[in-house]
Amino acid sequence: xxxxxxxxxxxxxxxxxxxxxxxxxxxxxxxxxxxxxxxxxxxxxxxxxxxxxxxxxxxxxxxxxxxxxxxxxxxxxxxxxxxxxxxxxxxxxxxxxxxxxxxxxxxxxxxxxxxxxxxxxxxxxxxxxxxxxxxxxxxxxxxxxxxxxxxxxxxxxxxxxxxxxxxxxxxxxxxxxxxxxxxxxxxxxxxxxxxxxxxxxxxxxxxxxxxxxxxxxxxxxxxxxxxxxxxxxxxxxxxxxxxxxxxxxxxxxxxxxxxxxxxxxxxxxxxxxxxxxxxxxxxxxxxxxx
Amino acid sequence: xxxxxxxxxxxxxxxxxxxxxxxxxxxxxxxxxxxxxxxxxxxxxxxxxxxxxxxxxxxxxxxxxxxxxxxxxxxxxxxxxxxxxxxxxxxxxxxxxxxxxxxxxxxxxxxxxxxxxxxxxxxxxxxxxxxxxxxxxxxxxxxxxxxxxxxxxxxxxxxxxxxxxxxxxxxxxxxxxxxxxxxxxxxxxxxxxxxxxxxxxxxxxxxxxxxxxxxxxxxxxxxxxxxxxxxxxxxxxxxxxxxxxxxxxxxxxxxxxxxxxxxxxxxxxxxxxxxxxxxxxxxxxxxxxxxxxxxxxxxxxxxxxxxxxxxxxxx
Numbered sequence: 001x002x003x004x005x006x007x008x009x010x011x012x013x014x015x016x017x018x019x020x021x022x023x024x025x026x027x028x029x030x031x032x033x034x035x036x037x038x039x040x041x042x043x044x045x046x047x048x049x050x051x052x053x054x055x056x057x058x059x060x061x062x063x064x065x066x067x068x069x070x071x072x073x074x075x076x077x078x079x080x081x082x083x084x085x086x087x088x089x090x091x092x093x094x095x096x097x098x099x100x101x102x103x104x105x106x107x108x109x110x111x112x113x114x115x116x117x118x119x120x121x122x123x124x125x126x127x128x129x130x131x132x133x134x135x136x137x138x139x140x141x142x143x144x145x146x147x148x149x150x151x152x153x154x155x156x157x158x159x160x161x162x163x164x165x166x167x168x169x170x171x172x173x174x175x176x177x178x179x180x181x182x183x184x185x186x187x188x189x190x191x192x193x194x195x196x197x198x199x200x201x202x203x204x205x206x207x208x209x210x211x212x213x214x215x216x217x218x219x220x221x222x223x224x225x226x227x228x229x230x231x232x233x234x235x236x237x238x239x240x241x242x243x244x245x246x247x248x249x250x251x252x253x254x255x256x257x258x259x260x261x262x263x264x265x266x267x268x269x270x271x272x273x274x275x276x277x278x279x280x281x282x283x284x285x286x287x288x289x290x
Numbered sequence: 291x292x293x294x295x296x297x298x299x300x301x302x303x304x305x306x307x308x309x310x311x312x313x314x315x316x317x318x319x320x321x322x323x324x325x326x327x328x329x330x331x332x333x334x335x336x337x338x339x340x341x342x343x344x345x346x347x348x349x350x351x352x353x354x355x356x357x358x359x360x361x362x363x364x365x366x367x368x369x370x371x372x373x374x375x376x377x378x379x380x381x382x383x384x385x386x387x388x389x390x391x392x393x394x395x396x397x398x399x400x401x402x403x404x405x406x407x408x409x410x411x412x413x414x415x416x417x418x419x420x421x422x423x424x425x426x427x428x429x430x431x432x433x434x435x436x437x438x439x440x441x442x443x444x445x446x447x448x449x450x451x452x453x454x455x456x457x458x459x460x461x462x463x464x465x466x467x468x469x470x471x472x473x474x475x476x477x478x479x480x481x482x483x484x485x486x487x488x489x490x491x492x493x494x495x496x497x498x499x500x501x502x503x504x505x506x507x508x509x510x511x512x513x514x515x516x517x518x519x520x521x522x523x524x525x526x527x528x529x530x531x532x533x534x535x536x537x538x539x540x541x542x543x544x545x546x547x548x549x550x551x552x553x554x555x556x557x558x559x560x561x562x563x564x565x566x567x568x569x570x571x572x573x574x575x576x577x578x579x580x581x582x583x584x585x586x587x588x589x590x591x592x593x594x595x596x597x598x599x600x601x602x603x604x605x
Contacts, residue, residue, distance in 0.1 A: 050596055226598030251595065 011041045011187075013048055013211065014194030016055030017204015023047045028212070030187060033098025041187050044212035046220040049179065052208035053224055056150045056177040059205030064147045064175035072122030075173060078200040079115045086112075088192055089161055096160050096186035110267065111162040117270070118169035125174065125275055133283070140286040145279035147175035148255055152221035154214065154234025160186035162266045164193065167233055170274035172206060179208045179221060181234060187211040214241070222248040229255035229278050236263045292533040301498060304456035311455060311494060317486035317522055326517035329561055330554045339553070340591055344382050345568065346552040347374060347584050351410055351541065351576045353388040354605070355417075355509065361396045363605075364389055368400035370603060371407045375585050378592075384581065385570040386410045386440060391433040398437035410440035410475070414465055417479075417508035419444035423461055430468040440473040441465070444508060445492065447482045455495060462499035475541055476501035480519045481511040489519055493526035503539035509576065514544025517558060524562040540567065543576025549587040552580055578605060 011030075012019040024045035030038045042048075063071070082089070086108055094104035126145055133141040151171045156163030160183050171178045182190030194209045210217055214234060222230050222245040230249050235242040242259035249256050257277050292300075300310045334342055352371045354363060367387055375381045386408035389397050394411045401407050411433035415421035421429075430441055443465045449457045466474050476496035480489050496504050504523055507514040520542045527538045540559075546552055552575060559567050567573045582605075586597035 053596070220596070223595035224598070225596060225601060248595070252598065252601075 009039070011039050011191050011211070013042050013044055013052075014191075014198065014207070014209040015048065015052045015205075016058070016208065017198060019194070019198070020048075020051075022212070023051070030096075030185070032095040038095055039188060041191070041211045044181070044210035044217050046217060048210055048212075049217040049220045049224075052179040052210055053150060053152075053221070053226055055205040055208050056179050057226055059203055060147075060149060060177045062203055063172070063177055063206045066175070068123040068126065068175075071173065071175065072119050074201045075119035075122060075169070076116060078196060078202060079112050079119060081196045081200045082112050082115065082193070085192060085196055089189055092188040092192060093161050096188055097158070107159075107162050111165045114162065114165050114270070115169050118165075118173045118275070121272070121275060122173050125272070125279070128272065129276055129279065129281070135285075138287060138289045140288050141283065142286075143281050143283040145174065145276070146282050148278045148280055149176060149228030150226065151176045151178050151229040151231065151255075151278055152224070152227045153178050153180040153231045154218055154259075155180055155182050155190060156233055156236065156263050156266070157183045157185065158263050159266045161189035161193075163233075163263070164190055166266050166270060167231055167274065168193075168207065170270075171231070171278055172202075174275055174279050176229070176278045177206045177208075179210065179227070181214065181217055181221070182209055182211045183234070184211075184213050218245055219248055222246075222254070223251060225252045227252075227254060229257070231257040231277075232259035233257065233263070235259040237261065297498065297534065301459060304454075307455045307459060307495070307498075308453070311491040314487075314490055314494060317490055319486055322486055322518045322521055326521045326558065329557050330517055332554075332557045334553050334557065339587075342553045342556050343549060343584050343588050343591075346549070346556060346575060347581065347588075348382040348385060349570045349573055349575050350384040350581055350584075351386045351388045351543070351574045352384045352581060353509070353543070353576050353578050355388070355390060355412060359390060359393060361393065364393045364396045365400040366603070367605060368397055368407070370581070370605065372401065372405070374581055375588070375602075378588075381585065381588065383407055385574055388412065388442065388576065390416070391429060391436065391438070394433050394436035394438045408439040408473075409437060410442055410473075411436075411438035412442045412444075412477075412508075413438075414443040414461075416442070416444050416477075417510040419446050420448070423464060426461065427464055427468040430465050434469055434472045438472055440475060440503075441469045442475040442477055442505060443469075444477045444479060445496065447479055450488075450492060450495075451483070455491075459495060459499045462496060462501060466500045473502045474500070475503035475505045475539075477505045477508055477543075478523075479508055479511055480506050480515075480523075481513045486518065486522050489522045490526055493523050494530065497526070497530045497536075497538050501538065503541050503574070505541040505543055505574075505576065507542075507544040507576075509544035512545075515542035515546060515576075517554060520555060521558055521562060524559060524567070527567075528563045537566070537572065539572045539574065541574040541576055543574075546575055546577045547579050548583050549580075552577075552584065 022042040026043035027040040028043045089108045130144045135141040388410040413429045414426035478492040589597040
């Protein structure tokens with residue numbers, strides 16, 4: 001019997017709920033920790049970044065307008081579908097990060113648990129960071145969190161799944177939409193996550209995932225006037241690049257989550273900082289007794 | 291060559307009008323669509339793009355035709371027409387604002403006397419055109435009396451599709467007379483005409499009857515302006531000028547929302563009728579949200595970073 005021909009996967013971008021190739025037609029080689037070829041990933045250009053921002057902006061009213069309960073349910077569903085792709089994630093994390101399968105498997109477990117943890121916050125964060133305020137006047141005064149808008153996320157370069165989940169989930173749980181630039185050298189778990197998102201109930205455009213280099217798309221996203229916040233975590237360790245991105249982001253006063261000096265340990269218990277970083281507090285003064 | 295005697299001969303009876311319109315060569319549907327699609331792939335970049343964006347801005351009939359229009363909204367629209375981007379004086383003005391007849395006086399006042407921006411008013415029972423001729427004439431006279439420089443009339447599609455060409459012809463002539471010195475744009479509502487052959491016939495009918503412009507659509511019917519329909523109309527004005535020496539303008543309207551769309555139309559004009567028509571006097575774009583997209587593209591070119599709608603007026 002003839003040997004079966006391998007059916008190789010084409011790794012593509014995820015924009016507006018679809019899987020386009022890069023507008024540039026370029027791709028780049030993704031290697032495992034030992035330098036062996038893993039895949040040819042799409043190399044996103046500035047126009048792909050532009051398209052992703054358009055898709056994220058279009059998805060924002062629907063996603064931010066959904067009830068918090070509904071968002072929580074949708075995000076929990078993502079975790080369910082991730083569980084079904086467990087083995088695939090383990091393979092990709094093990095190859096990309098050069099880990100033993102056992103260690104990689106524990107990281108995937110942690111990543112799914114992290115997603116569930118954030119999903120749970122969808123309908124609770126308002127109670128924690130919102131308030132009713134005692135004021136000296138005939139007003140009922142209360143504060144509620146609202147999403148910042150379109151958030152550009154530079155995902156961590158080293159932790160390709162746990163780190164990815166730890167920066168992406170807090171953005172969308174609050175009702176923001178995201179344009180995420182995956183780790184340049186380890187993009188495969190992000191691409192698989194995009195397939196998970198496409199087959200969960202997350203509306204197209206809520207998360208858009210680009211693969212490629214930081215240098216091609218990060219400055220475009222940081223300077224884009226229709227992006228409301230930017231997370232520079234993926235630029236950790238490169239102070240000069242981070243500085244330039246912060247300067248570009250200053251033009252329209254974006255919210256900036258600054259790049260740490262070194263990539264943090266993602267195993268550590270997360271706090272609420274990453275959720276609240278992309279929330280704006282709105283305070284309403286409502287006259288009473290008139 | 292169609293001289294005046296031949297033209298009045300064509301218009302002399304329903305039968306001769308029909309003979310002439312049905313004698314026009316048929317439109318090659320596949321060819322027209324392929325031609326429009328091929329021209330739409332032209333890549334217009336850098337300085338050519340800058341030129342095209344400014345030209346497109348200067349050709350816009352900035353339009354608001356909603357039941358909910360208010361004098362305040364029209365005044366805001368007029369301010370935007372005069373100074374599309376308050377932060378940049380180099381942005382050209384638009385060609386005209388287009389409103390309902392009852393808001394013409396408001397627009398006229400907001401633009402000021404001798405304004406370079408014209409006021410266009412829809413009339414004749416817009417958008418369906420299903421009123422009596424007397425009402426259509428009165429509608430037109432009122433708009434012109436209120437100060438409209440241009441009148442956008444709709445044709446009676448029911449009569450046209452039923453083949454009563456004479457009736458449509460007489461109506462356009464009557465409205466033209468009621469409009470006096472005001473420029474007359476004839477809306478064909480191509481989305482309801484079903485075939486390109488009908489678009490070609492309606493274009494010729496409108497031109498024979500004395501329209502100064504032929505316009506694709508009201509914007510209330512889908513599909514509104516499309517590239518192939520505009521191509522057919524541009525060919526009609528080209529052939530009409532060759533035959534009679536009279537130049538007629540073209541105005542696609544409805545559904546043109548992005549700079550890319552607008553530039554495709556400009557390419558179509560340039561390649562079909564040449565740069566005689568690349569002028570706000572002879573080609574207009576009926577649009578509202580298009581202007582903001584053009585301004586955003588302009589800012590992108592000037593600053594190098596992508597612009598966002600938060601920094602432009604809502605309309």
